[in-house]
Amino acid sequence: MIGIWLAGLLRRRGGRLLGVAAGVAMAVALLAALGGFLAATRATMTEQSVRGVTVDWQVQTVSGADPRAVLATVRNTPGTRAALPVGYADTSGLTATAGGTSQATGPGVVLGLPAGYGSVFPGELRVLAGRGDGVLLAQQTAANLHAGPGDTVAIGRTGLIPVKVRVDGVVDLPHADSLFQKVGAPPQSQPSAPPDNVVLLPEARWHSVFGPQASNRPDLVHDQIHVRRSHALPHDPASAYVAATGSARNAEARLAGTAVVGDNLGAVLDAARSDALYAQMLFLFLGVPGAVLAGALTAAVAGAGAARRRREQSLLRARGAPAGRILGLAAVEAVVVAAVGGAAGLGVAALLDRVAFGTTGTFSAGWAVAALVVGAAVSGATVLVPARRDLKASTVVAGRTAVERRPVPRAAWWPLAAGLLLGSLAVFRITSRTNYALVLAPEGAPTLSVDYWAFAGPALLWTGGALLAWLVADLVLRRGRPVLARLLRPVAGPLSGTVAASLSRQRGAVLRGVVLLALATAFAASTAVFNSTYRQQAEVDAVLSNGADVTVTESPGTTSGPADAARVAALPGVRRVEPLQHRFAYVGPDLQDLYGVRPSTVVTAGRLQDAYFAGGTARQLMDHLASRPDGLLVSAETAKDFQLSPGDQVSLRLQDSRTHRLRSVVFHFAGVVKEFPTAPKDSFLVANASYVVRQTGDSAAGTLLVDTGGTGQQAVARRVRAALGPATHVADLPSARTVTGSSLTAVDLSGLTRVELGFALAIGAAAGGLVLALGLAERRRTLALASVLGARGRQLSGFVWSEAALVAVAGAAGGTVLGWALSEMLVKVLSGVFDPPPAALAVPWGYLGALAAAVAAALAVAAWTAVRHARRPPLTELREL
Numbered sequence: 001m002i003g004i005w006l007a008g009l010l011r012r013r014g015g016r017l018l019g020v021a022a023g024v025a026m027a028v029a030l031l032a033a034l035g036g037f038l039a040a041t042r043a044t045m046t047e048q049s050v051r052g053v054t055v056d057w058q059v060q061t062v063s064g065a066d067p068r069a070v071l072a073t074v075r076n077t078p079g080t081r082a083a084l085p086v087g088y089a090d091t092s093g094l095t096a097t098a099g100g101t102s103q104a105t106g107p108g109v110v111l112g113l114p115a116g117y118g119s120v121f122p123g124e125l126r127v128l129a130g131r132g133d134g135v136l137l138a139q140q141t142a143a144n145l146h147a148g149p150g151d152t153v154a155i156g157r158t159g160l161i162p163v164k165v166r167v168d169g170v171v172d173l174p175h176a177d178s179l180f181q182k183v184g185a186p187p188q189s190q191p192s193a194p195p196d197n198v199v200l201l202p203e204a205r206w207h208s209v210f211g212p213q214a215s216n217r218p219d220l221v222h223d224q225i226h227v228r229r230s231h232a233l234p235h236d237p238a239s240a241y242v243a244a245t246g247s248a249r250n251a252e253a254r255l256a257g258t259a260v261v262g263d264n265l266g267a268v269l270d271a272a273r274s275d276a277l278y279a280q281m282l283f284l285f286l287g288v289p290g291a292v293l294a295g296a297l298t299a300a301v302a303g304a305g306a307a308r309r310r311r312e313q314s315l316l317r318a319r320g321a322p323a324g325r326i327l328g329l330a331a332v333e334a335v336v337v338a339a340v341g342g343a344a345g346l347g348v349a350a351l352l353d354r355v356a357f358g359t360t361g362t363f364s365a366g367w368a369v370a371a372l373v374v375g376a377a378v379s380g381a382t383v384l385v386p387a388r389r390d391l392k393a394s395t396v397v398a399g400r401t402a403v404e405r406r407p408v409p410r411a412a413w414w415p416l417a418a419g420l421l422l423g424s425l426a427v428f429r430i431t432s433r434t435n436y437a438l439v440l441a442p443e444g445a446p447t448l449s450v451d452y453w454a455f456a457g458p459a460l461l462w463t464g465g466a467l468l469a470w471l472v473a474d475l476v477l478r479r480g481r482p483v484l485a486r487l488l489r490p491v492a493g494p495l496s497g498t499v500a501a502s503l504s505r506q507r508g509a510v511l512r513g514v515v516l517l518a519l520a521t522a523f524a525a526s527t528a529v530f531n532s533t534y535r536q537q538a539e540v541d542a543v544l545s546n547g548a549d550v551t552v553t554e555s556p557g558t559t560s561g562p563a564d565a566a567r568v569a570a571l572p573g574v575r576r577v578e579p580l581q582h583r584f585a586y587v588g589p590d591l592q593d594l595y596g597v598r599p600s601t602v603v604t605a606g607r608l609q610d611a612y613f614a615g616g617t618a619r620q621l622m623d624h625l626a627s628r629p630d631g632l633l634v635s636a637e638t639a640k641d642f643q644l645s646p647g648d649q650v651s652l653r654l655q656d657s658r659t660h661r662l663r664s665v666v667f668h669f670a671g672v673v674k675e676f677p678t679a680p681k682d683s684f685l686v687a688n689a690s691y692v693v694r695q696t697g698d699s700a701a702g703t704l705l706v707d708t709g710g711t712g713q714q715a716v717a718r719r720v721r722a723a724l725g726p727a728t729h730v731a732d733l734p735s736a737r738t739v740t741g742s743s744l745t746a747v748d749l750s751g752l753t754r755v756e757l758g759f760a761l762a763i764g765a766a767a768g769g770l771v772l773a774l775g776l777a778e779r780r781r782t783l784a785l786a787s788v789l790g791a792r793g794r795q796l797s798g799f800v801w802s803e804a805a806l807v808a809v810a811g812a813a814g815g816t817v818l819g820w821a822l823s824e825m826l827v828k829v830l831s832g833v834f835d836p837p838p839a840a841l842a843v844p845w846g847y848l849g850a851l852a853a854a855v856a857a858a859l860a861v862a863a864w865t866a867v868r869h870a871r872r873p874p875l876t877e878l879r880e881l
Contacts, residue, residue, distance in 0.1 A: 017333070020382060021341040023298025026762065027291050027374040028345025029352065033755050034287040035367030036353035042276050043235035049272040050265065052134045052173050054124045057227035057248065058262035059083075060183040064260035067223040073258075074225050075229070077251045082120045082228040087112030087203065089210040090220040090588060092156035094197055096145040100876070101660055103145045108197025109180065110155060112206025118829045120228060123174060128729075131171030135205070142170045146660065155199060155209065161215050163209050165201070173198065183224070183262035229265060233559075237272035244269050251466045278435055285826065289462060289523050290759050291374065295498035295767055296519065299382040299510045330387035338379035342372045352755055417471055420464030427457035428825055463566070465818040466519055473514045473810055477507040479684045484806075491805055492798035501847030513772050513807040514814065517855065520767035521815025524760035524851050526822035531757070532842040533827055540838075543607050546733050547677035548705035549576070549713045552720055553729040565704055569725055573716040575707045580678070581689050582702035586653035586662065587638060596689035599626035605705050614672040615646075621671045625688060630881070631670035634684040635679075644669045652685070655699035665695045678703060757847060764851050769858025772807055773865060797867045804863040808856065 061070045067085060074083045088111060095104045118125050118132055125132065128139060130149030137147060147153055149169055154162040173179060176194035201209065214221040229247070233240035255261075346368055383633040476484065485500040492499040501511055552568060569577040581596030599622040602608065608618040614636065615621070627633040632650055634642075644650065648669040653662045673686050693699050708716045717732040726729070823841055 006308060012421050017337060020298055020379070021337045021344065023374045023382075023766075024337055024341025024379050025345035025348065026766075027294035027298065028342050028371045029348040029754075030287065030291050030294055030759050031374055032349030032367055033352045034291075035371065036349065037287075037755065038276075038366075039235070040353075042237055045272040045276060046233065046235055046237045046240045046269070049237070049268040050233065053265050053268055054121050055178065055226045056229040056262065056263075056265040057251070058178070058181070058183050059225040059227060059251070059255070059259045060262065061225075062257070063218060063222075067225075070223075070255060070259045071225050073254055073421040074227055074251065077247075078252060079230045079231055079247055080227055083225050084114050084117055084120055085203070086114070086117075086224045086226050087206045088222050088224060089206070089213060090158070091197070091199070091476070092158050094141065094156065094199065095154045095162070096144060096147040096151055098148075098151050100147050101146070103147075103660060105141070105144050105197045107195075108141065108199065109195045109766050110199045110201060110206065110210065111205045112201050112210070114203040117226075120823050121226060124172060124179070126172040126729075128170045128172055129162060130167070130866065132169055132171065132741070134168030134202065134383045135165045136169045136171045136177075136200040137167055138200075139170060139172045141197045141199065142167075144197065153199065157210070157213050158220060165199075165205075165660055171200070178262075178264050181262060184260035225259070233269075237269055237276050241269040241273045245324065245705075258738065285458065285829075287756070289458075290527075290756065290763065293516075293519055293523055293763055293767075294759075295374075295378045295381075297763060298378050300516055301766075314363045327384070327388060330384050334379045334383040337383060338372075338376040340708060341379065342375045345375060347373065352758075355754075367561060370797075391399075405807075413467065413471060417467040420460050420467065424457050424460035424464060427460065428828065457829060458822060461818070461822060462519075462522075462861060465522065465814075466515055469810075469814040469818070470511055470515045470516045472814075473511050474507065474843055477504045477510065478809075488798075488802045488805070490801045491792075495798055496802075501801065503803060503806065509772075510803060510806060513768070514810045516767040516816030517764070517811025518818060520760070520764040521812060521851070521855070522758070522818035522822055525763050525815065525819030525848060526826055527756050528761055528844045528847045528851075529819075529823040529841050532827045532844040532847075533838050536842040537838050540607075540609060542733055542757055544675055544677055545611075546608065546731055546735075547580070547703065549708040549710065549730045549733050550706035550717045551678065552704035552706060552722060552724065553731070554643065554700065554702050555580075556703075557862045564724060564728075565701060568704055568706060569720045569722055571716065571723060573708050573719070575709050576605065578602060578705040579689070579701035580606075580703040580705055581692055581700070582678075583654060583696070583698075585685060587642065587650070587683075587685070590638075590641075590683065593684040594692070595655070595676060595679060595684065595686050596692040597622075597625075597686060598689055599623065609675075609839060610838055612673060612675040616671060621673070624670055625686075627687050628668065628670060628801060629691045630667050631688065632667035633671050634669060634671040635682065635684050636672050636674050637682050638685070639669070639672050641683075646670065654692070654696050655698075656696050664690075677705065739746060761851055761854055763855045765858040768811065768855040769809065769862040772804060772859055773862035800863050800866045803858050812852070812855075 015361050055463055055642070059070065059074055061067050064244045065165070066316070071083060071085055072681055074080060088109060091108045091110050093105055094108060095102060097103075113134075125136075129142075130136075135153075137145070142148060145151075145153060147167055149167055151167050152164050153167055154164045156162045173194070176198075178199075180191065180194045181784075182190055224506075229244075233243055240540060244265060245266040248261045248266055252259075252261050349371070402862075443655040481497075481500045481504055484503070485497045488499055489496040519869055552564070554564065565577045568574060578598070578601060580602070583594040583596065585594040586592075597606075603622050608622075610617045612618060613621050613633075616624070621633060625633065632652075634644060634650070638644070642650075646669060650669055651664050652664050652667060656663045667687060673684075676686060677685060704714065706720065717730050720730045779814050827838065
């Protein structure tokens with residue numbers, strides 16, 4: 001009997017089974033594809049985190065241990081690719097004489113580097129001037145001493161006479177934070193900043209200079225082993241972290257207390273392990289609603305044939321079929337739907353996974369099994385559970401009823417909908433008032449904090465919005481029949497009252513179509529708006545980090561800023577150049593970055609956003625700065641730390657280029673700047689460039705913001721490097737996008753966006769067209785009887801097009817309102833993703849237009865198909881039914 005039943009289903013109800021299987025396939029494919037997104041994102045996080053580490057381990061020998069024995073042990077540790085000894089010594093100060101003046105600095109650090117260090121650890125040193133070997137000065141040290149290649153610097157030694165060395169080059173230390181860490185010390189005891197004064201000596205020279213100091217003051221001299229490890233690690237950050245930290249602990253066990261391992265590789269993988277929660281959070285926020293909606297669509301497709309299924313079940317019961325046999329037949333149908341839908345879903349997911357996420361984004365067997373389980377659950381819930389419910393709750397006579405009376409919703413459901421929406425608003429207001437950020441990315445070592453209570457707001461809004469849409473549509477169909485008849489008159493003509501009565505009587509299919517279309521529209525709109533806003537802010541973040549299309553940073557102590565600006569402005573592809581002074585100023589004892597700007601042009605050149613400022617727009621505060629030459633904008637942290645109020649006098653200590661000494665310069669507090677191009681995030685100052693030049697006598701720009709019109713940034717960057725030489729640092733916007741794209745707050749959403757928006761488009765079209773088509777198919781008997789009673793083709797078309805118009809208008813209206821609310825809530829709840837936060841939502845009108853067109857086309861096709869059936873000979877139609 002099972003074979004006969006299954007053959008009959010495939011022959012007579014094949015289209016409906018295919019529709020239910022398609023819904024299951026959509027849910028399975030979406031979940032499995034999102035599993036690919038998680039896998040690809042985690043693998044990318046691991047790869048980019050590991051790639052950013054130059055020195056994997058810094059192994060510091062303890063006092064009294066033999067450095068050579070420690071080096072041998074480290075080199076014999078499995079996974080070690082290279083290990084070089086590095087000496088560290090504290091200096092009491094540095095002095096230099098250049099240009100007829102003498103400069104002196106405070107304490108600093110002198111490193112002893114072995115030959116070939118730069119090639120073994122590429123990226124640890126970046127040559128700015130002179131050679132890359134020999135005696136080298138760090139960039140800030142060269143600026144403090146006004147020294148360069150060929151100058152002589154005296155290195156102070158505690159208790160010993162200074163030693164003079166001749167400078168061979170100036171270098172930048174991009175990884176100075178980790179290079180000068182306190183190995184083995186807890187995070188709270190780490191230095192707040194690397195030393196300002198750093199000299200690098202060849203290994204033999206370092207030993208000859210600081211060998212005597214090691215004997216007299218061993219506390220001021222210590223040895224480290226810098227290690228490069230194998231990066232063959234698992235793709236998942238958590239697994240890679242376990243492997244890396246396990247290797248570090250194994251090395252410490254081998255060293256037996258003679259050294260401490262500073263595990264830089266494990267530290268970045270720890271941050272990446274936390275970042276993986278961010279990808280999981282995006283999956284929950286952006287993926288789960290789509291999977292739930294696909295399940296609801298499947299239930300609607302299956303539910304569209306509920307009346308027919310009940311009649312068939314009643315016929316079987318009337319002919320003596322036991323309840324177990326009937327449930328068995330329903331289970332066969334559920335298994336077939338689950339198998340076909342699951343297989344199709346996994347195939348689609350595998351294709352999407354390769355296209356959207358590349359070869360690394362393959363979902364695991366666990367994700368495939370989980371997606372199949374969800375698909376089986378959807379199939380069982382939409383096919384087997386309703387059959388069991390009807391078997392228990394419905395009689396044979398009730399099941400044979402052709403027209404089912406729609407029950408009126410209980411009065412308690414209105415307060416429930418209001419409670420869900422008010423609860424969503426309450427959660428949203430609480431998180432907004434407390435400045436809660438779901439994503440936490442403090443400066444330094446990034447971490448992530450996910451409070452899953454924040455999911456309550458969007459979840460309650462989804463549920464409450466769906467319930468309210470259903471209640472309102474049901475109320476309009478029941479109570480608003482006269483108004484509905486007048487609205488349908490242009491489509492249904494004289495039969496508008498009859499059409500309204502028919503829709504009210506058999507409103508189940510209409511309600512399903514309206515609610516599902518509203519939810520699909522809201523899902524598509526909110527996802528599209530969030531993704532569009534995310535891309536917009538990622539671009540803003542890249543511009544903020546880089547400063548412009550191309551940013552030129554002058555070498556320390558340069559005085560050729562204006563000349564360099566003119567040379568860069570003359571290069572092909574450059575539209576304009578904005579000089580930006582970069583100085584250092586003391587606010588009390590605190591050393592901060594000072595940026596001298598031209599207020600009249602910096603807003604456009606730096607693409608300054610209003611969100612960067614507090615107390616006014618970017619243009620207003622820059623105009624205020626222009627009207628008062630000694631005006632000063634300070635960061636929010638500085639304004640808070642020093643209790644500043646508008647108009648307060650602020651004395652900064654700046655270096656005078658004429659005397660090479662610090663002098664006090666008076667400014668007046670004019671406002672707060674929260675973000676500024678190329679500036680650090682915490683403490684910095686913005687002032688008039690002309691005023692800074694008059695007070696210090698230094699017209700050097702320091703930084704050049706180059707506008708290329710948004711095209712050819714990398715080509716222009718190459719031309720600038722060729723024109724200004726290797727001592728100048730040149731950064732382009734595409735490279736900045738890559739850097740920010742690998743950070744905690746900028747996981748690449750391009751693949752997820754394509755998958756999400758593609759599914760949203762398909763679900764929207766299916767929610768409109770497929771559900772309407774199935775509902776109209778259930779009314780084929782009604783339309784055939786109306787034709788027998790004398791209804792003409794135009795009048796039958798009025799029935800069909802009226803229902804299509806009602807579903808389209810009501811579903812689109814509800815979806816637009818709910819989508820707008822969800823978009824606002826998603827962007828606000830995920831405010832930590834955006835740095836800086838958006839001033840306004842970015843609405844992708846093109847995609848929303850495509851969504852509207854797809855839904856309208858699906859509704860039109862469904863209605864046109866139903867009209868064709870309605871115009872067939874009624875006896876033929878009734879005979880088939």
